[in-house]
Amino acid sequence: xxxxxxxxxxxxxADALQFISYYHPLDFIHAVHEAYLRExxxxxxxxxAQILINSRMCAQGKRPLCQDTGIVTVFVEVGMDxxxxxxxxxxxxxxxxxxxxxxxxxxKLRASILADPAGTRTNTKDNTPAVIHTSxxxxxxxxxxxxxxxxxxxxxxxxxxxxxxxxxxxWVLKTVPTMGAGWCPPGMLGIGIGGTxxxxxxxxKKSLMDPVDIQQLQARxxxxxxxxxxxxxxxxxxxxxxxxxxxxxxxxxLDIKVMDYPTHAASLPVCMIPNCAATRxxxxxxxxxxxxxxTPPSLxxxxxxxxxxxxxxxxxxxxxxxxxxxLTWQPGxxxxxxxxxxxxxxxxxxxxxxxxxxxxxLPVDLKGRFIYYVGPVDxxxxxxVGPAGPTTATRMDKFTGAMLEKxxxxxxxxxxxxxxLAIDAIKAHKAVYLMAVGGAAYLVSKxxxxxxxxxxxxxxxxxxxxxxxxxxxxxxxxDSGGTSVHKTGPAQWYDIIQAxxxx
Numbered sequence: 001x002x003x004x005x006x007x008x009x010x011x012x013x014a015d016a017l018q019f020i021s022y023y024h025p026l027d028f029i030h031a032v033h034e035a036y037l038r039e040x041x042x043x044x045x046x047x048x049a050q051i052l053i054n055s056r057m058c059a060q061g062k063r064p065l066c067q068d069t070g071i072v073t074v075f076v077e078v079g080m081d082x083x084x085x086x087x088x089x090x091x092x093x094x095x096x097x098x099x100x101x102x103x104x105x106x107x108k109l110r111a112s113i114l115a116d117p118a119g120t121r122t123n124t125k126d127n128t129p130a131v132i133h134t135s136x137x138x139x140x141x142x143x144x145x146x147x148x149x150x151x152x153x154x155x156x157x158x159x160x161x162x163x164x165x166x167x168x169x170x171w172v173l174k175t176v177p178t179m180g181a182g183w184c185p186p187g188m189l190g191i192g193i194g195g196t197x198x199x200x201x202x203x204x205k206k207s208l209m210d211p212v213d214i215q216q217l218q219a220r221x222x223x224x225x226x227x228x229x230x231x232x233x234x235x236x237x238x239x240x241x242x243x244x245x246x247x248x249x250x251x252x253x254l255d256i257k258v259m260d261y262p263t264h265a266a267s268l269p270v271c272m273i274p275n276c277a278a279t280r281x282x283x284x285x286x287x288x289x290x291x292x293x294x295t296p297p298s299l300x301x302x303x304x305x306x307x308x309x310x311x312x313x314x315x316x317x318x319x320x321x322x323x324x325x326x327l328t329w330q331p332g333x334x335x336x337x338x339x340x341x342x343x344x345x346x347x348x349x350x351x352x353x354x355x356x357x358x359x360x361x362l363p364v365d366l367k368g369r370f371i372y373y374v375g376p377v378d379x380x381x382x383x384x385v386g387p388a389g390p391t392t393a394t395r396m397d398k399f400t401g402a403m404l405e406k407x408x409x410x411x412x413x414x415x416x417x418x419x420x421l422a423i424d425a426i427k428a429h430k431a432v433y434l435m436a437v438g439g440a441a442y443l444v445s446k447x448x449x450x451x452x453x454x455x456x457x458x459x460x461x462x463x464x465x466x467x468x469x470x471x472x473x474x475x476x477x478x479d480s481g482g483t484s485v486h487k488t489g490p491a492q493w494y495d496i497i498q499a500x501x502x503x
Contacts, residue, residue: 002079002140002288006086006093009142011291012284013074013097014104016146019294020280021069021101021109022058026297027212028254028279029055033303035186035244035251041493043332043475043485044249047437048186049307050473051244051277054440056302058387062107066278067377067387067441069109070148072098072130075206079139095128102127108386110377110461112151121347123460133202142286145209152392152415152438153276156183159201162268168193169232171270176237181246181416181486182392184276184438188212188255189237191229192271194263200271207257208275209283214255226258233258239501241493244277245437246416247475248489250497277439309334309473318370318469326410326432329476331483335434336471337447341370341413342454345391347462349399356406363455364464367408370434373415375461376451377441385451385467389441390415393433394422401425417486418478427482435477435485447472 029052036048058065074094086093102109103126113128114121137143156179160171172191192203214234222228233256243249263269284292314329318339329335342364344352352362373393377386393414400422403409411431415438418426426433436444448467455464478484 001081001083003083003085004142004286004288006084006088008286008291009086009093010097010100012144012286012293013094013146014100015291015293016282016284017072017098017101017109017148018104018107019296020146020148020282021064021107022062023297024055024065025211025279025281026301029302031212031254032186032277035254036305039244039249039251041243041247041249041489043247043489044244044251046307047244047247049305050437050440050443052303052305053307054443056299056304058442059297059299059302061442063380063442064107064109064377064387065280065441066150066276066439067110067375067389068112068150068152068278068391069102069127069377070150070280071113071154072127073147073149073205074130074132075145075209076132076134077137077143078134079141080136081140082142090134091129091132094130094132098128098130099126106380108378108380110375110386112461140287144286145281145283147209147281150276150278153183153187153274155392156180157201157204157271157273159197159271160269161197162270164266164268166268168229168268168270169236172233172272173236173240175272176240176252177242179274180394181242182394183274184278184415185242185246185252186244186254187277187279188257188275189233189253190257190273190275191233191259193258193260193269195261195269196263197269199261200269201273203259203261204271204273207259208273208279209281210257212255226260229258230256239497240490241495241497242490243493245435246486246490248491248493250493309336313473315471321368321410323368323410323430327430327480329432329479331476331479331488332485333476335474335476337370337474338470338472339468341372341467341469342366343372343374343376343465343467345373345375345462346395347459348456348464349396349403351456353399353402356402362407366403368410370411370413371409372413372467376445376465377461379451383445385445385448385465387441388445388448388467389438390436390444392416394419397422404429404431413474417484423478423482423484426478427480430480432476432480433478434474436472436474444472
């Protein structure tokens with residue numbers, strides 16, 4: 001008989017969430033580094049360099065890998081011989097651990113969870129509640145896996161109820177390109193097959209807790225259907241040429257995970273969930289001896305990567321930029337931005353559109369300015385702002401036409417590709433879309449020298465800020481003529497990869 005104390009579970013959950021906010025799993029770091037060394041696409045290689053540099057900086061500074069510190073997902077296995085010394089329920093204990101982790105004064109994490117999701121969407125302010133999956137198993141221990149799942153990757157999850165005769169490989173290869181780059185490749189794909197719809201989704205999620213081990217599987221060979229599928233899909237997805245951040249390249253996925261379960265004779269449910277370049281998860285076991293705390297890795301385990309924008313990068317002063325200047329920028333060109341920019345995400349865009357529709361003046365003048373799609377982490381100590389990486393730009397596509405037409409906005413900065421609706425608007429208004437690297441939020445924040453809220457303070461991290469930046473690196477992702485590097489880059493590398501296979 002094992003007695004688990006309430007505070008031991010709470011402290012262990014809180015410690016794990018703090019730990020994974022700034023330490024990548026080392027298997028993931030090593031996999032990214034190997035992909036970086038092999039990568040031939042310079043744009044993809046530069047993106048991975050920023051991800052690796054950011055990871056090392058976060059380990060040193062103990063600040064979040066990504067501004068999106070996630071929704072907490074917890075898998076709990078409770079041994080049947082466990083007894084509890086607790087006043088709270090299991091879910092309440094887990095949520096108290098989440099609360100303490102996210103409100104930690106030395107590394108406050110971003111509160112991203114909204115209650116009443118179909119209505120008021122009110123921020124809970126402490127990132128609770130977590131999504132908790134509990135099972136009762138044999139034994140006298142409590143086994144817990146904790147993950148923080150960012151919206152950029154989770155929102156790209158795909159589900160299908162296939163016919164039993166359908167090809168899972170064909171479905172994956174058809175579906176992955178539709179996910180865009182907002183899930184921040186290179187990462188992992190978790191695939192759940194079988195059971196029922198919700199079982200397939202749960203398996204896809206849980207499979208992502210496993211270590212990156214595709215290289216070992218390649219070396220020994222597959223021993224069952226799931227492993228054969230992993231190997232086939234790993235090569236097939238990478239051969240699509242999507243590449244890091246969707247810029248085109250040799251590596252899109254670092255591993256493929258597959259978990260299956262018996263299913264109905266007429267069914268073939270399949271779910272695919274991506275894990276981004278800010279993958280965050282930890283595992284611990286409680287055995288009654290006290291809290292189970294994480295062991296920090298050594299900085300010597302991290303690759304020492306050097307990267308700079310290069311001598312060819314164009315320096316841009318946002319305070320003096322003109323529409324004529326923007327016309328000279330080329331697709332794929334690296335810019336170093338200095339000066340003042342505004343921020344704004346979904347909620348701020350919705351409020352501004354509503355105000356314009358109602359004939360109300362906006363609280364900020366957007367004419368000739370750039371808006372950065374970001375919801376930053378609150379600062380600590382001497383920071384101007386906490387980690388402030390870009391959010392998925394396609395969520396703002398539906399607002400783009402009106403924003404460009406009615407406000408005189410000159411450009412936007414975000415993560416990953418833009419959809420055709422936004423591209424058409426950018427071309428029509430001779431505007432521009434710039435891309436910052438997702439998964440490099442702490443690195444990006446070092447370019448921000450001051451930050452202040454200038455509108456919609458009630459929205460918390462979704463408020464409009466004014467940032468004063470110095471040499472913030474970005475890539476011209478959609479130029480004023482409507483050319484998108486997220487279309488040209490993957491297409492180019494798909495052709496290169498296919499040509500090599502034929503020869």
